[in-house]
Amino acid sequence: MRKNKITTCGYFIKRLRDSGYHVDRVFCDYGQSDCSRWTVMINPGVQTLFITCTFNKNFNNEIVFEFDDGGNNFPRNFSLKTESMEVVVTYLHEQNVYPLNNGNKK
Numbered sequence: 001m002r003k004n005k006i007t008t009c010g011y012f013i014k015r016l017r018d019s020g021y022h023v024d025r026v027f028c029d030y031g032q033s034d035c036s037r038w039t040v041m042i043n044p045g046v047q048t049l050f051i052t053c054t055f056n057k058n059f060n061n062e063i064v065f066e067f068d069d070g071g072n073n074f075p076r077n078f079s080l081k082t083e084s085m086e087v088v089v090t091y092l093h094e095q096n097v098y099p100l101n102n103g104n105k106k
Contacts, residue, residue, distance in 0.1 A: 006085055007053055007063050009038040015085040016042065020099025021092075026050065037063075047073065047097050051088075054079075073097060 004011055009028050016023045021042050028038035039052040049069040056062045056079075064079045065088065073095040080091060092098075 006083055006088070007037065009040065009053070012038075012051075012053070012085070013040055016040075016089070019085075019089050020101050022046075022100045042092075043097065043100055046100060049074070049092075049097055056081075069097075 006012055006015075009025060013023045013025060022044065024041045024044060026039040026041050030036040030038070035055045037053040037055060039050055042049040042051065047069065049067060052066045052068070054064055054066055056064050062081055063083075064081045067074045067078045067080065068076075080088065082088060
């Protein structure tokens with residue numbers, strides 16, 4: 001995988017931090033038999049949201065992002081298929097998950 005793809009954990013984190021979110025890497029060593037690739041946590045302690053990048057074997061090997069905040073702002077089992085960080089950030093705003101630090105890196 002290329003470094004500057006949305007499916008790369010480091011790139012995904014950087015782009016969200018550049019947008020002002022507090023982002024922590026949770027896990028990125030899933031086994032080959034697991035369709036999960038990595039998980040990050042956004043705005044911990046404020047609106048705690050987990051995003052997991054998964055490889056969807058059931059639908060043409062698509063990459064999807066699963067959002068989980070316990071059903072507070074996101075529907076349970078919500079998945080988003082996109083190749084655009086702008087789509088991810090726009091969706092976060094639409095679900096009332098806003099940046100914590102106005103674009104400054106943490």
